[in-house]
Amino acid sequence: MRSLSVGQAILIVALCAMLALAVVGIVWAWNASNGVDDVAMDENGWIALGLGSFFSLVIGCGLMALMFFSSRRxxxxAADPFRKKEPR
Structure with missing residues (x-):
């Protein structure tokens, strides 16, 4: 097993710090919005949220499938007929 270099250790610490800040921000926003009773989502809002999430997931999965299909085929x-093909 290889040991980490100083640069890699600094990168890992910086990424963990950013993750911790993101989690703290999410928890702060969640707790700040729980005390507000004026904002309520009716069933139309929940339906819109569900449909938007579903179709976003479908579009994302479809685009990823097209990307893999295009790469495999x-x-x-390159469209240049004079360029030599690189061996795989």
Whole structure:
């Protein structure tokens, strides 16, 4: 097992600090919004939230599938007929 270099250790510490700050911010926002009773979402809001989440997931998965399909079929190769193909 390799030991970490100083730069890698600094990067890991910085990323963990950013993750901790994001979690603290999320918890703060969650607690700040729980005390507000004026904002309520009716069933139309929940339906819109569900449909928006569902279709966002469908579009994301569809685009990822198209990307993998395009890469496997060779559609991403260069269009220059004089360029030599690199061996894989």
């Amino acid at each position: 060779g559609y991403d190769e």
